[in-house]
Amino acid sequence: MSTPAHDPLADPHPDSLSDPLSRERSHLAESRSALRAMREDVESLDISNVTANWVNAEVLARQIDERIKALADLSDTPLFFGRLDYLHAPGADQAEGADGERFYIGRRHVHDHDGDPMVIDWRAPVSQPFYRASKKDPMDIALRRRFGYTRGDITAYEDEHLSDPAEAARTSKLLQQEIERPRVGPMRDIVATIQPEQDEIVRSGLGGTVCVQGGPGTGKTAVGLHRVAYLLYAHRERLARTGTLVIGPNRSFLHYIEQVLPALGELTVQQATVDDLVAKDVEVRGTDDAPAAIIKGDARMAEVLRRAVQAHVTLPTEPVVVVRGSRRWRVPAYELEDIVRELLDRGIRYGAAREALPQRIAHAVLVQMERSGEAPDDRVQDSVARNAAVKAAVKQLWPPVDPAKLVLRLLTDADFLAEHAAGILDEDEQKTIVWAKPVRSVKSARWSAADAVLIDEATDLVQRTHSLGHVVLDEAQDLSPMQYRAVGRRCTTGSATVLGDLAQGTTPWATRSWAEALAHLGKSDGVIEELTAGFRVPTDVITYASRLLPHIAPGLAPVASVRENPGFFALRAIADTTEVVAACEELLRNEGSTGLIAADARVPALAEALTVAGIGYLAPGEETTAETRLTLVPASLAKGLEYDYVVLDEPGAVVDGEPDERTGLRRLYVALTRAVSGLIVTHAAPLPPQLT
Numbered sequence: 001m002s003t004p005a006h007d008p009l010a011d012p013h014p015d016s017l018s019d020p021l022s023r024e025r026s027h028l029a030e031s032r033s034a035l036r037a038m039r040e041d042v043e044s045l046d047i048s049n050v051t052a053n054w055v056n057a058e059v060l061a062r063q064i065d066e067r068i069k070a071l072a073d074l075s076d077t078p079l080f081f082g083r084l085d086y087l088h089a090p091g092a093d094q095a096e097g098a099d100g101e102r103f104y105i106g107r108r109h110v111h112d113h114d115g116d117p118m119v120i121d122w123r124a125p126v127s128q129p130f131y132r133a134s135k136k137d138p139m140d141i142a143l144r145r146r147f148g149y150t151r152g153d154i155t156a157y158e159d160e161h162l163s164d165p166a167e168a169a170r171t172s173k174l175l176q177q178e179i180e181r182p183r184v185g186p187m188r189d190i191v192a193t194i195q196p197e198q199d200e201i202v203r204s205g206l207g208g209t210v211c212v213q214g215g216p217g218t219g220k221t222a223v224g225l226h227r228v229a230y231l232l233y234a235h236r237e238r239l240a241r242t243g244t245l246v247i248g249p250n251r252s253f254l255h256y257i258e259q260v261l262p263a264l265g266e267l268t269v270q271q272a273t274v275d276d277l278v279a280k281d282v283e284v285r286g287t288d289d290a291p292a293a294i295i296k297g298d299a300r301m302a303e304v305l306r307r308a309v310q311a312h313v314t315l316p317t318e319p320v321v322v323v324r325g326s327r328r329w330r331v332p333a334y335e336l337e338d339i340v341r342e343l344l345d346r347g348i349r350y351g352a353a354r355e356a357l358p359q360r361i362a363h364a365v366l367v368q369m370e371r372s373g374e375a376p377d378d379r380v381q382d383s384v385a386r387n388a389a390v391k392a393a394v395k396q397l398w399p400p401v402d403p404a405k406l407v408l409r410l411l412t413d414a415d416f417l418a419e420h421a422a423g424i425l426d427e428d429e430q431k432t433i434v435w436a437k438p439v440r441s442v443k444s445a446r447w448s449a450a451d452a453v454l455i456d457e458a459t460d461l462v463q464r465t466h467s468l469g470h471v472v473l474d475e476a477q478d479l480s481p482m483q484y485r486a487v488g489r490r491c492t493t494g495s496a497t498v499l500g501d502l503a504q505g506t507t508p509w510a511t512r513s514w515a516e517a518l519a520h521l522g523k524s525d526g527v528i529e530e531l532t533a534g535f536r537v538p539t540d541v542i543t544y545a546s547r548l549l550p551h552i553a554p555g556l557a558p559v560a561s562v563r564e565n566p567g568f569f570a571l572r573a574i575a576d577t578t579e580v581v582a583a584c585e586e587l588l589r590n591e592g593s594t595g596l597i598a599a600d601a602r603v604p605a606l607a608e609a610l611t612v613a614g615i616g617y618l619a620p621g622e623e624t625t626a627e628t629r630l631t632l633v634p635a636s637l638a639k640g641l642e643y644d645y646v647v648l649d650e651p652g653a654v655v656d657g658e659p660d661e662r663t664g665l666r667r668l669y670v671a672l673t674r675a676v677s678g679l680i681v682t683h684a685a686p687l688p689p690q691l692t
Contacts, residue, residue: 024083024147025154027104031079031118035110039071070108070265077263078149080106080119081192082130085143087163090126100142105130107191108265122191123203123233131199135169138162146174146192179535179563186259186623187642190222193535201529202226206235206470209526211498211514215559216545216673217536221640224472224499225257229264231470242469242494246271247487249475252621253640274483275449277490278456282404286446290508290659291432296450297480297509299520300424302457307420308410309350309461312401315340320393322365322384329365329384336361340397351463354398358385361393403458404442407451411435453482456489465489475640476500476517480509484520496523503553504639506667508659534559536642538567541679544691545672551690552666568645568678575684577609583647583680584615584630590677592644593624593631597671599653600634606649607632639670646675652685665690 047060073079082105089101103120105127110119120127129139141162148156158174161167178193194202201223204210210227214220228246232239246261246269248254254271261269275284288296295301316336322329339360343353362384369376384390410417414434421430439445447455459465471491473479477500479487487496498521502511511517518526534542539561546558574580580596587594596617598606610617616628620637631643635654648654648671655664668688672679681687 021154021157024157027118028079028154030112031104031106031110032073034112034118035071035073035079037113038110039068039073042067042071066267069262069267074152074263076152077107078147078152078154078192079108079110080104081147081149083143083145083147084127084130084141085145087140087142090140103127107189107263121233123230128199128203131194132196133162134196135162135167146172148174148177176563186255187222187257189226189260189263190219191226191264194223194226195219195533195535197531197533198223198226201531202230204527206231206238206495209496209498209518209521209523211476211500211518211526211528212531213501213514213528214499214531215501215503215534215556216542216670217534217561217676218531218559219535220499220501220531221257221474222260223531224474224497225260226264227497228269228470228472229261229266232266232269235469239469240268242467244269244470244472245468245490246472247277247474248273249478249639250637252619252637253475255621256641274479274486275452278486279447279449279452281459282442282445282447282452282455284447284449284452286448286451288448288450293448293450293480294509295425295429295433296448296454297482299481299485301454301482302485304410304417304421304424305406305454305458306461308406308416309401309458310344311420312350312399313340313344314397316393316397320361320389322387322389324384324387329368331361331364331368335364336393336397339364349464350398350401350461354394354400357394357398358390361385361390362387401458401462402442403455403462406458407454408439408442408445410454411451412439450480450482453480453486456486457482460489465492467491467493469494470496472497472499473521474499475504477502477505477511478507478639479511479517480507481520484517485522488520488522492522496521496526498523498526503549503556504666504670506636506639506658506663506670508663510663510666530557532557532560534561535563536676537561537673538563538569538675538677538679540566540569541675542673544569544679545669548665548669548672548690552662552669567675570680571687572680572682573684574682577606578613580606580647580649580682581609581613581615583682584610585613587645587647587678587680588615588630590645592677593629594645594647595631595633595638595641595643595674596647596649597633597635597638597674598649599657600636601657602649602653603632603634633674635667635671638674642674642676644676645678646671646680648672648679648681650683650685651681651691652683652688655688 042064045064047057084103084105086100089099103126104118105122106119107122109117109121111117129141130144133139133141133144144160144162146158147154156174158172175193198219201210201212212220212223228244232244248257248271250273258271316333319333320331320336343356362381365384366376366381411433412435417430417434468490471487471494473487473496476498498517505511514528518524537559542559542561549556549558572583584594584596596606610632615630617630617632618624618628620631620633620641633641635657651668654668654671655661658664658667
């Protein structure tokens with residue numbers, strides 16, 4: 001604990017609490033009591049006679065239930081982590097002698113029974129100096145105080161007198177300790193440690209899309225999640241209507257991050273993978289080899305699909321004759337052709353145009369009726385649109401399209417594919433994606449993940465995909481252009497936060513540039529930000545891993561670790577798996593979590609060795625406990641995860657497990673950068689030359 005400093009403002013607590021730490025503990029206790037009272041007030045609400053019907057009652061009851069959950073007091077999560085003493089009241093005239101104000105900064109707002117704030121939400125404008133104020137720009141802050149906690153209780157504090165020229169700037173010890181605190185369980189929020197460059201991204205507006213390039217340990221995932229929390233605070237009503245979504249690379253990753261937003265009181269954000277979004281109409285049971293997956297994921301496939309959908313439209317050769325009573329109304333073929341061509345030229349979705357066509361034909365009939373002296377109204381037009389002759393014409397000219405059946409035909413009928421891919425895909429590319437064996441139906445097909453994306457694209461050509469208000473896309477560097485388009489459809493009228501690291505792209509179609517990715521997403525005007533300060537990976541570890549950067553991402557700036565603790569790093573030549581197990585046992589003597597990362601093919605042998613040694617282990621995404629703190633991680637699932645200590649088994653096998661060397665080296669870069677405090681690399685085979 002740092003030496004208690006003199007408070008520049010009058011202390012509101014009783015004189016009997018002369019010790020600053022005691023006063024702060026007292027404020028914490030009072031704040032917890034106030035939060036409990038806020039929760040009890042909501043729980044006691046009687047809504048039995050305030051709603052007009054049962055539907056409104058259900059909606060209101062759900063909102064109240066969510067509010068109660070958001071007001072939960074988590075015993076191991078501090079209500080506040082900092083304090084700001086302003087020289088002057090925010091927004092007031094900063095004349096000499098003007099009274100300042102004190103604010104406690106926390107994860108959510110807490111007020112007393114009079115409505116006066118006891119804790120200010122970290123997202124409020126008045127909280128911003130906690131993250132951005134400095135000796136160079138104190139932002140009218142006299143004192144910034146950080147608190148240290150042990151199991152939810154205040155045990156230390158640290159002061160910075162930002163407006164005192166006699167006090168030199170220094171690195172916060174408590175901030176370093178919080179950054180380096182052992183990781184046990186799922187990912188936690190970083191609300192107490194957000195840095196100025198991170199805060200700028202977090203507080204960027206809802207209207208713009210932001211793309212964050214960040215190397216290992218720069219906090220890009222946390223920044224993205226905290227940006228969602230900030231946007232929900234600043235634009236809650238709008239986002240409550242339009243919705244928010246976090247997209248991650250796999251279920252293990254989503255499970256790892258799923259508690260961050262609830263800890264900040266945000267319970268309405270949905271989470272999904274890209275596969276979850278697109279595989280709603282078909283079951284994904286098959287896989288593609290890399291060449292086929294690359295072509296199916298190519299943005300050119302969007303034009304192939306557009307052509308195939310539009311090819312269902314047929315220009316008329318016969319008139320439409322509508323019989324009403326004793327009258328016959330004839331719409332000639334040339335007029336029908338004008339209607340069809342006009343709908344095609346408008347570029348609206350196939351299904352919307354198909355719905356509009358009978359009304360257009362009916363309108364042409366009504367024009368004739370009016371010319372003959374009749375006065376038809378909208379009911380007559382609707383009746384004509386439902387006429388059997390009109391319905392028959394629409395079925396012939398603009399037949400319905402089933403997206404899955406369309407994609408199935410493209411992948412099984414070489415002639416049909418050739419017709420619509422002409423000038424887009426060459427013959428070899430077409431042969432690569434056509435299935436070798438015939439398929440009887442959509443249900444019996446062994447669809448791949450890339451096929452599901454094609455079906456999603458075709459579905460959107462027929463009917464518009466619902467757009468959300470904001471989408472966070474994490475580990476974006478691994479997406480194909482067609483997958484970017486699938487995500488972009490979910491935020492056409494909203495904005496996005498794109499998170500990734502070009503050096504960690506481990507798919508054959510990995511992103512080459514963020515400008516290209518934003519274009520596929522439909523957000524070419526997005527702003528690209530780069531985070532280069534590493535808060536998670538120790539200096540010695542990131543320095544070693546960065547040897548791979550010239551081979552996997554030339555020109556990309558290496559991460560510079562800002563941690564004072566260099567961490568633990570060791571290279572060990574071994575004879576067999578028993579020495580890998582011994583390395584795990586060594587690291588498990590430390591506090592926190594340990595990950596054993598290995599090439600996917602070596603996981604079964606390591607699992608057996610751990611079992612023989614009597615060491616329990618978890619699968620990726622499973623929550624660590626005091627009894628089981630070791631996770632056995634296939635290299636293919638390591639991305640986005642982090643552990644206090646890591647044993648990396650056989651780097652050469654990690655590289656060899658991928659289809660090409662560059663992808664293998666990128667996979668190795670990911671595996672090398674999962675450690676927060678220490679890394680042991682074990683190898684019986686020679687190390688990849690790029691590391692030596």
